[in-house]
Structures are given as C-alpha cells and as structure tokens.
Amino acid sequence: MLINADLHTHSCFSAATSKDMVISNIAPKSREKGLNLVGTGDAFHPKWLDIIEESTDYKGDGIYSHKDCDFVLTTEVEAKHKIHHLIILPNIEVARELSHKLVSSNKYIDGRPRSPLSGAELLELVKEYDCMIGPAHAFTPWTGMYKTYDSIYDCYGKKPDFVELGLSADTDMADTVKELSDFVFLTNSDAHSPWPHRLGREFNQIEMKDISYSSLQKALKHKDVKANYGLLPNLGKYHMTACTNCYKIIDPEIAKSNNMKCSCGGRIKKGVDFRISEIADYKNAKHPSFRPPYVHLMPLAEIISMIYDKGITTKTVQRTWQRLIDSFGPEIDVLINTQLEDISKIDDKIALGIEGFRNKTLDVVPGGGGKYGEIHFSERIDEPKPKSEKILTLDNF
Template sequence: MQYICDFHTHSKYSRATSKQADIDNFGKWAKIKGVDVLGTGDFTHPLWFRGLKERLIPAEDGLFKLKPSNGNNHNGNNHNETRFILTTEISSIYSKNGKTRKIHNIIFAPSFEVVEKINTHLGWIGNLKSDGRPILGLDAKELAKIVLGISPDCMVIPAHAWTPWFSIFGHFSGFDSIEECFEEYSKYIYAIETGLSSDPEMNWRWSKLDNITLISNSDAHSPHKIGREANIFEGEKISYNLITEAIKRKSDELKLVRTLEFFPEEGKYHWDGHRDCGVVLSPEESLKYNNLCPVCGKMMTIGVMNRVCQLADRKDDTKPANAIPFQKLIPLEEIIADVIGLGVGTKGVEAHYKNLIRVFGNEFNILLNVRKGELTGASSPEIAEGIEKVRQGKISIQPGYDGEFGKISVFGETEQRPKTNGGQEVLF
C-alpha cells in the first residue's frame, strides 16, 4: 500500500496565511488532493494546539484523525480518512561564527504530551503566541538539543534547505554544511526538506548529502496548496514511528519510495535576480556581474541554483547509488488554467477541476495514474494533453527569482494553444 504524506503546513495563526487554514479545511482538502498523512503545522501556537487537542483523536500509533462531526463523513476506523502527524516549524535567528543566522526547522513529535513539554520549554525562550511559526533567538543546535532531550522520538529536519534568507544552506544567512550548523547534533539530522526551488537532482550534486534523506512538502499557507510537494511511502501499515524510521532509512516495514516535486524553476527563488528592476539571471550570468544588479548596481537576491553550484562537488548528471526517485508535477488547477487561458481560481477553472475530482476521486490520482484516454472522456482532449505533457516534462517555465514564482506554459510560446470555451462544456 502507498501513502502520500505532506508534513509541512501552516495554520491561520501563522503570518501570511489564509483564514481558511483550519484543521477541518485541511482534512477536506487533503482528501481532495489525495494526501493520506498531513502535518498539522504550528503546534507551538497555543490556540492552534488547543484546537488540535479538541478536534483530533488517536488513530494509528502517533497519528491522529478528525473527530466525527456533523457535515463530514468520518466514521469508525475508516482507513480512508486522512491521518494527521504533529509538526511545527521554528524560525531561529541568532549569531554564530561572526554571522547572523536565520534557520527554519521542522519538528516532528509523537504525542500531545511531548508537544506540551516542547511548548513549555520553548515558551521560556520566546513568545509562542505571536506567530504560528515562532521566531526564537535560539541556536538551531540548541533547538535540536531541547527537542531531542524531551523525546528521542522527535525529529528535527531543516526546512526548505536552500532558500536565500531562512534556511540551513541559504546564501545570505546559512551554513556550508549540516555539521557547521548542528555540530555534535548533526548525527541526529537524518533529512532535509529540499524546498520548492530545488529538486533532488540538484541536491545530488553535493556528496555531503548522499546519506541524508531528501523529503518534499508543500509548506502550504492555505488548504488548497496542500500537496504541491509530497512524499510517497510504501508498506503494509503506517504509524508515527514507521514514518520516522523510514526517513532515517532504518525501517523494513515502511519505505520512502518517491517524492513528488514542483518543477524547481517554478519556485520563487530558483534563479538570481532583482525584482524591483525586473532582472533575472542564471548563476553563470550573475557571475559576470559579481552578483550585482546590472541595472541599479545593488546586490541581487542569490537564488537556490546559484547556491547549489557554490557547494556542489559533482556534475549535473550524477545520481547517488541510494537516491530515492522523484517525479515533477504541476498542480492540476494550474494546468487547467494554462490550457483554457483563464486564471487559477476562476469559475471556468474551478468547474473543470471539480468535475475531474468528482470522476476520479482526488488530484494525485488524476496527475499520476489516470490514463490519457479516460481524462479526455471526463474533461477535454486539451486538458488531457496538458496533463500528459506535464507527466513527460514537456513544458516551458520562466524561472522564478527574488520572491517571484516562475511562470509556467504547458504548451509553450511556440505551440498552438488549444481553443477552449473556458469550461462551458463541463457536465455534472
């Protein structure tokens, strides 16, 4: 059996998140997306944590499910229900080795009791009420020491490891190795989150990551963003300990068999650039300008690809022997929007999306499994062709830079864009 897992989300108590980011909407959208295990996110926030304790009940060991309530279909021990795993993200801002460090880490916890102890301890250090992703003046190594000291079953995983501003390897405030950041606690760092602007293939270029598991998550700030990246595990059953042991590559019962990725060019920090001047450059081009904006002369935001190139010790086509396979995807709404020429969130796109979900169950099933002919019968030849082109990687993307997401074109500028009527032929 396969389980699709997305461990990194944020609630409505985090900054720049949707008001719809509550646990019930997460459960609803996890089903729509096809996510089997979803990280709760933000367990350090007092109000969010109180809500989690009120709305979640135990399922498999260390996993939870929503309590039955009016208006949902949860009943008994239905294994089709979404499971939740207790997670949060901590922002550590501190000085180390003469440089300001800004590091984000994901924390996994096995129980509410462990979370309460973590929250009590971290509450002595900083204000947990101000943000679902609290900012603490706490060395990342000390964070690992505290969390693992409370429970060795917890996990600490560096989040979006390459983003320029808030990550372990980020150009502006990161480190040049896991060991430099976590010191003697490096042996407890089993994985990193690759982030939207990098994919496993980019990470394979650095041999220091050969024994580090590469995981991928949505970092969703609203429910409909769940699953834009995810992890596929395979085994007869699932639990908190089986998940963490699989990430550590110590489990025979559950294996991480594939990750589902953004096209990294779509990420908003993939290439270098200066948004104010509309300048976007590849690492090779940036080198010619000494990383300075060729228009105004200011320092550009150095993107993920550039930073990977700085630390890489291998060529592009290297694949480690123990590498976990991956597949690049584009969210279904974005594919539909590009094909029919309407914006994401418009009624025409929504009509096609809802119809496909109604017919095939969930988004991942549509993106990964449903045959082109079946897609054509349920939607249109153009949308089916768009999904097939994404599966084959035959798309065009203008790389993201300096906080701007990349721009996707499924059919490319030189291809004939299919003529559609904006979704008016969708039948329900």
C-alpha cells in the same frame, strides 16, 4: 503500506497564511489530492493545539484523525541566523511541553516561532523528547540552512534526521553535494492555504508498517522514502538569481559585481541553482543506491488556469478541477494515471494539457526573486508561446 505524506504545512496562525487553514478544510482537500498523512504545522502554538484536540480523534502513537485524513504534529521554527527548521513531534503533550520550554518572543502570536537557539541547540532540545528535526527548504536564500552554512554539520553539530529540499530544488541538484549522500530527502508543500495548487504540491511516498509516529520515525531512519514528488525546480520562486523588485533573472556573477543591487534599484537574491553550484562537489548528481525517483509534478489547477487564462481561484478553474476529481479520484491519479481519452471526454484542452505535462513538452520561464516560474504549453492548445526570459549579462544589465 505506501503512504503519501506532506509533512510541512502551516495553520491559520502563521503569518501570511489563509484563515481557511484549519483542520476541517485541510482534511478533505488533502484526501482529494491523494494524501494519507499530513503535518499539522505550527505545533508550538497553544491555540492551534487546542483546535487540533477539538477537531480530531486521537488514534494513538502520535496520529490525529479527521474524516479519514490522518495528521502528525509538525512545526517550523525560525532559529539563529533566521534559519528555518522542520520538527516532527510524537504527541500533543510533548508539543505543549516543548512550546513552554522554547525561548521565543512571538510563539503566542505567530505559528512559526522565532528563537535565538542555534541549530545544534534546537536539535539537542527536541531530541530529549524523541522528536525528528532537519532543515526546512534547505537551500532557499532567505531562511534555508545552506544560505548561512557550507556544511549541514556546521549548523547542527551532528546528523539531523532528514533534509527538506524545498520547492526550488530536486534530488538531481541536491545529490551534487557529497555530504548529503547519507541523508533521506523530504519534499513537502509548505502550504499556506488549502487551495489545490498549494496543499500537497510536493509530497513523499513512504513505506510504513502503519500510519503512526513510530512507523514514520523508523521509515525515515531506514530511508524508506520510495519516491519524492515535487515541482519542476525552476518553477520555484527562488530557483534563479533574480531581483526581488522587478524579478529580472540576473547572472550571479553580474549580481555580485553590482553588490546584489539591480539596475531598477531593487535587491538581488541569490538563487538556489547558483547556491548549490557553490557548495557542489560534483558536476553531475551521484545518487546513493537508496535514493528513490523524483517525480516532477505540476498542480492540476495551474494547468487548468493556464489553458483557460483565468485565475487559479476563479469559479471556472475550481469547478473544472472539482469535476475532474469527482470523475477520476485524487489529483495525483488524474495527473499521472488517468487515461487521456477518459479526460478528453470531459475536456479536450485539459487532456492535451495533461499530455503536455506528462511528455514534458513545456516551455518554462524560471522563477526567482520571490516570483514563481511559469509553464506554457505547446501550440496544440492554441496558445502562443511566450518569449523566454533572458538572463541579464554585462551587455544588457
């Protein structure tokens, strides 16, 4: 069976995360997105584990269910060198025992615990309990594994179970790195809120015998991910090298020559695009035979928001989003499968926006420095095209 799985989210106990990230909110929104299996996030936080136990029915083999949405225990740990690691766990008993064993100064405060362990030490610890582990958003400049290491084996000492690409990368970028040709790639949302433009914005379509921990474990081991769904990578907020203060996109060589300081006084952060180019072995991607297609998505709420020039969380955008979901089913189907003429019966402009998304007739202002990229549709939606963001060079820095 094909399962749509988003395996990296956070709970209300993580820093900078919505108080609405609780099971009773995550479950229905996940189903509306078209997800079958969702990572709980924050599985080393004792109070979050209590909530999971109280809010779900245990179906066995690591699966906790709430109103037709299945959950598997996951957590993100910030370990040595501030590198983030994604861990998938077999059950609550293991989560509690590992939480007790993990050396961390903040595990009872923050859903994402900090630990002095190295990647290799963390791998050895969780493997004692049959957990799965891999780098979270592997290429991002603040907390990705490759911001510190040039090789994944330098971090873990041996092969981890997967590599999570992150919002600012896709398989075309990652498969320029030779050592990753034997890894299964995961694309997950890293959602901090249940809003429809966050939860499930990236997910994996996985062939599984059933929805269970052991089936997921076998699927990742045998590379049975059949499709990765995710954002256009230049929409990610760390895709390009840019200033973290004014968000100007800056040529990486110029940034380095100025000691990563912007003319505004802000700090420049190396982008995922440039970081991958530094460690790449190939100019163009060389996909292994098992590598599935990468399907670029854009959250439906963002399409609606841009068309009507209203905030994503406004009543207008959310009502329109809900109407489309109620009419045609999960968001994934609305974006990819629903006939445009059917959508136009509800809203002509939305139909044109989705058509532009499907046809890739979009103007993209890339993200960087902590600011998400922006998409603008063509003139046929009666909106003026923005001027493209210029990359700063020696002449205009």
